[in-house]
Amino acid sequence: MSTVFIALQANEDTRPLIDAIVQDNPEAVVNRQPAMVKIDVPGKMTIRRETIEEHIGRAYDLQELQVNLITLSGHVDEDEDCFTLCWNS
Amino acid sequence: MDMQVAKKKLSLKEKYKLLTRDLGWDTTYHTKDEVFPYVKYEGIKVHDWDKWEDPFRLTMDSYWKYQAEKERKFYAIIDAHAQNNGHLHITDARYLSALKIFLQAISPGEYAAGKGFARMGREFPGVGTQVACQMQSIDEIRHAQTQIHALSNYNKFYNGFHAFADARDRMWYCTLPRSFFDDALSAGPFEFMIAIGFSFEYVLTNLLFVPFMSGAAYNGDMATVTFGFSAQSDEARHMTLGLECIKFMLEQDPDNLPIVQKWIDKWCWRGIRVLSLVGMMMDYMLPKRVMSWKEAWEIYFEQNGGALFNDLARYGIKVPDCVAQCTEDKEHISHQAWATFYQYGGAAAFHTWMPNDDEMDWLSAKYPNTFDKYYRPRFTYWREQAEKGNRFYSNTLPMLCQVCQIPHIFTEPGDPTKTCYRESEYKGEKYHTCSDGCKGIFDNEPEKYIQAWLPPHQIYQGNCFPEGTDPTVEGFDPLAKVLEWYHFDQDNLDFEGSRDQKNFDMWRGMATKNT
Numbered sequence: 040m041s042t043v044f045i046a047l048q049a050n051e052d053t054r055p056l057i058d059a060i061v062q063d064n065p066e067a068v069v070n071r072q073p074a075m076v077k078i079d080v081p082g083k084m085t086i087r088r089e090t091i092e093e094h095i096g097r098a099y100d101l102q103e104l105q106v107n108l109i110t111l112s113g114h115v116d117e118d119e120d121c122f123t124l125c126w127n128s
Numbered sequence: 129m130d131m132q133v134a135k136k137k138l139s140l141k142e143k144y145k146l147l148t149r150d151l152g153w154d155t156t157y158h159t160k161d162e163v164f165p166y167v168k169y170e171g172i173k174v175h176d177w178d179k180w181e182d183p184f185r186l187t188m189d190s191y192w193k194y195q196a197e198k199e200r201k202f203y204a205i206i207d208a209h210a211q212n213n214g215h216l217h218i219t220d221a222r223y224l225s226a227l228k229i230f231l232q233a234i235s236p237g238e239y240a241a242g243k244g245f246a247r248m249g250r251e252f253p254g255v256g257t258q259v260a261c262q263m264q265s266i267d268e269i270r271h272a273q274t275q276i277h278a279l280s281n282y283n284k285f286y287n288g289f290h291a292f293a294d295a296r297d298r299m300w301y302c303t304l305p306r307s308f309f310d311d312a313l314s315a316g317p318f319e320f321m322i323a324i325g326f327s328f329e330y331v332l333t334n335l336l337f338v339p340f341m342s343g344a345a346y347n348g349d350m351a352t353v354t355f356g357f358s359a360q361s362d363e364a365r366h367m368t369l370g371l372e373c374i375k376f377m378l379e380q381d382p383d384n385l386p387i388v389q390k391w392i393d394k395w396c397w398r399g400i401r402v403l404s405l406v407g408m409m410m411d412y413m414l415p416k417r418v419m420s421w422k423e424a425w426e427i428y429f430e431q432n433g434g435a436l437f438n439d440l441a442r443y444g445i446k447v448p449d450c451v452a453q454c455t456e457d458k459e460h461i462s463h464q465a466w467a468t469f470y471q472y473g474g475a476a477a478f479h480t481w482m483p484n485d486d487e488m489d490w491l492s493a494k495y496p497n498t499f500d501k502y503y504r505p506r507f508t509y510w511r512e513q514a515e516k517g518n519r520f521y522s523n524t525l526p527m528l529c530q531v532c533q534i535p536h537i538f539t540e541p542g543d544p545t546k547t548c549y550r551e552s553e554y555k556g557e558k559y560h561t562c563s564d565g566c567k568g569i570f571d572n573e574p575e576k577y578i579q580a581w582l583p584p585h586q587i588y589q590g591n592c593f594p595e596g597t598d599p600t601v602e603g604f605d606p607l608a609k610v611l612e613w614y615h616f617d618q619d620n621l622d623f624e625g626s627r628d629q630k631n632f633d634m635w636r637g638m639a640t641k642n643t
Contacts, residue, residue, distance in 0.1 A: 041435030046338060048357055073418055074345035074353055075338070102186070105194040106201070108361040110338055112432045114439075115183040115368045118140050126439045 043084050043113035043124040046077040053107045055094035056086075063090050075109055083125040084113070144185035149178070152255040164253045170316040172388075173381035177254030180376050184365055191263055195270070195362075202274055202358045209351040210281045216639045217348040219415040221286075221632035222623050225478035226340075226413035227279055227352060228288035232477060233305045233405060234336070235275040236296035238359075240309035241324050242268030251317040260369050267362040274358060278351040285635070286628050288477045291615035295477060298592065298614055300583035301405075301469075307533045307580060308402050312395075314576070318377065319391050325370020327395035331433065333363045336406050339424040343414045371436070378443040385444050393448040394572070397565035400454055401532040407462035408469065411491065412483065420494035421462045429454070450565045453541050459495055460544055463503040468537045470510065471522040475607070477616065479623035482511040502544050519622055523607065525584035529562035530577050531569050536562050554578060 045060070047053040053076065060078055061067045063085050070077040078084070091099045101122050113124035138146070155163050167174075208214070218224070245265035249258050276292075283289035295302050312323035341356030374392075377384045407421035437447045466480075473480035483491065488507065491499045510520055526535035527549075540546040541564075550567040552559050554574040561567040570577045586592050590599055593609040611620065618627045 041438050042431065043435070044432070073342045075342055075357070102184075102190050102194060105361060105365075106197050108364050109357050110334055110360050110367070111364045112334075112367075112435060114371065117184055126435055127442070 040081045041113075041126040042079045042081055043111070043126060044077055044079045045084065045086075045111045045124065046075050046109040048107045048109060049074055049076050050107065056091055056104070056107075059090040059094045060084070060086055062094075063087050080124075082127075083123065086122040088120050140185045143187050144182070147187045148255040148259055151258070152177075160253065164251060166251050166317055167253060170318050170387065172318045172377055172384050174254075174377075175380055177257070179379065180254045180256045180372065182256055182260045183368055183372060186263065186365070188259075195267075198358050198361065199270075199274075202354050203277075205350055205354040206278055206281070209278075213639055214349070214351060215282055215285050216632070216636045219347045221626075221628045222413065222479065222481060223347050223349065223415050224282065224286050224288070224628060224632075225480070225623070226409045227282060227349070228478040228619075229301075229405060229409060229413075230352075231275065231279045231289055231292045232295040232299060233302050235272050235279075235292065236302070237305045237309050237328075238268050238275065239272040240306075240313060241328065242266075242272065244309070244313050244320055244324060247313075248317050248320055257373075264362075264366055264369065267359075267366070271355075271359040271362070274355045278355045281351065285631065287617060287626075288479075288619040288628075290617070291477070294615060298583075299477060300472075301476065303533045303581065303583055304405065305402055307531075308398055311398065311576070318373075318387075321370065321373040322388070322391040323395045323398070325366060325373050326392065327399035329363050329366040329370050330436065331396060331399040331429065332403060332406075333360060333367075334428040334432065335403055335424055337363060338428065339419045340406060340410055340414075343410060343416070343418045346418050347414055347416050374440065374445075375443075378440075378445070389445060390572075392445065393450070394569050396448045397450045397563075397569065398532065400450065400457075401534060401562075401566070404461045404465045404534065404538075408465040411462040411494075412466040412487075417487075417490060420491075422458045422494060425454075425458045453563070453565070456541060457538070459498040460502070460539065463491075463495070463499065464537050464539065467503070467506065468526075468535060471520060472526070473622060474521040474523070474620055475611065475614075477614065477619040479621065479626050479628060481623040482507050482514065498544065514622065514624070521621075525587060527560060528582045528584060529566050530559045530580055530582070531561055531566035533580065533582065534562055536560070538562055 047056060049071070057069065057076055057078065061069060064078075064080045066080055067084070068079045070079065086101070086104070088099055088101050091101075101117060101119065104122065111124055113126050116123045116125075154160075161168070242265050245261045245268060249261035249265060252258055252261065279289055296306055308323075308328075312320050312328075315323060337356045337360035341353050341360070344352040344356065374388060377388050407425075410417070410419065410421045410424060433451075434447075437445065469476055470480045470482065488499075488504055492504065513520055526537075528535055536547055536549045538548050540548040548563055550561045550564065552561065552567060552570055552574070555578075557578070559570060559574070559578065561570050583592070587606070587610055592613050593599065593606075594613050597609050598604075599606065599609075623629055
């Protein structure tokens with residue numbers, strides 16, 4: 040199965056985001072590289088607003104991802120509650 | 129009394145619909161064909177423009193909000209970099225050469241992409257497309273600006289950064305990316321989207337802005353990491369737009385498939401040729417290496433590009449033929465490109481050098497099939513010659529590929545000891561290309577590529593000297609005049625003995641001592 044990924048800047052803003060992504064995607068593989076973190080998931084990755092809010096303890100708008108996002112792969116679908124990346128949708 | 133009614137908050141989908149659909153209206157004074165004259169001639173059939181939607185559903189208010197946030201982060205880091213002598217914190221001054229190539233060859237491409245998307249925003253009839261192109265146009269201008277701002281701090285101290293705008297038009301190796309963008313900008317709107325949205329964004333930028341920038345972080349250059357990652361966060365949106373465009377064309381009409389396939393084949397190869405510069409930057413120009421070109425290629429092209437092609441297979445899209453050759457080329461291109469720049473280091477606006485023993489060992493470990501067999505002996509010989517005072521510079525001009533404008537430096541598939549070139553004839557003239565990929569592109573549109581502005585040809589024709597030059601005077605030195613036209617000021621030659629090397633060592637010494 041093809042892998043989708045998201046790469047985020049390595050900083051304090053993204054630490055709880057990475058934890059939330061790993062919680063929602065048990066097959067996630069976290070690669071820590073200089074200044075960045077790349078998360079691979081086979082087939083489909085789901086990023087949920089609620090899970091991020093549990094980790095950061097405040098309301099979160101998924102479009103805030105834009106600020107620390109480096110790159111991604113797969114088809115994107117985004118609404119208020121969920122940001123998904125997938126192949127073969 | 130007015131009633132206060134709690135306003136229902138709009139959902140993302142509703143907000144996006146309001147932003148886009150209400151902007152589209154039917155024209156009455158002129159026909160749609162008169163208003164959008166370029167959208168049909170490429171042969172792409174579109175039945176319903178409303179099917180094109182930006183999956184990020186970014187509206188203008190959130191676009192400005194998040195872009196402003198990115199800019200604040202960027203300029204805070206740029207300020208800090210300038211204030212703490214960031215230009216002395218890099219691993220060593222050889223690293224600067226990678227930044228010089230970036231500014232001369234890549235930043236002007238960002239600006240060209242900005243111009244292109246501004247035009248596409250006007251040429252496409254779909255409103256979702258127009259909005260996305262407008263945002264991308266602003267993004268690309270922002271990338272050119274942030275790159276120029278970040279690197280202007282280095283320009284205060286080092287050579288090779290001062291004449292990038294003219295370099296884009298004049299410098300022999302800058303016509304490589306320039307020809308890529310000129311080719312895209314002179315194509316129709318749909319082909320442009322494949323050229324930039326697919327090839328530049330999907331194939332190129334992930335390799336340029338991700339592993340190279342990650343490398344910049346470990347070479348101590350926070351200014352470059354920041355502009356790189358900040359740009360790439362926009363590219364994530366652009367890649368999505370490029371992919372959306374491909375899907376849209378393929379879903380609108382089955383007749384679009386052969387046209388799209390031809391563009392994918394062409395632009396995949398063109399993108400890969402531009403990447404030979406990036407391969408060389410990663411394997412040779414980062415003093416502290418974090419990932420080899422080959423490793424980056426495997427992650428971002430083979431795995432990620434492979435996933436994309438698997439996905440597009442359901443529409444009938446095939447993996448481009450050139451990909452098989454690339455699997456072989458990934459072991460060679462960075463070495464062949466660096467060998468070329470080393471030989472032409474007298475005419476490049478950055479410094480070149482031969483790798484030291486540690487670096488050669490790293491290259492052997494990363495390229496066990498090729499480095500020791502084909503490249504180490506040659507590099508060792510050049511290094512020995514340089515140590516004896518015979519640093520080799522080639523003084524002849526190379527023959528360029530009519531399409532990608534790279535000199536004929538790459539080797540024949542299956543034989544890394546034989547130079548590869550192909551020949552085509554058009555209207556009684558011979559034209560040379562570097563590969564089957566470029567020959568195919570030339571043969572498909574010869575009328576376009578015979579117009580290429582090839583630096584060696586132009587130099588021989590006398591078009592690359594400062595105004596008022598008289599080439600008939602006694603003792604005329606053509607190379608010196610060309611370099612003057614390039615605005616060289618000790619920008620060229622070997623790193624060893626360069627002004628950058630001396631200044632960096634002296635200033636770093638001053639930065640760590642009190643005397």
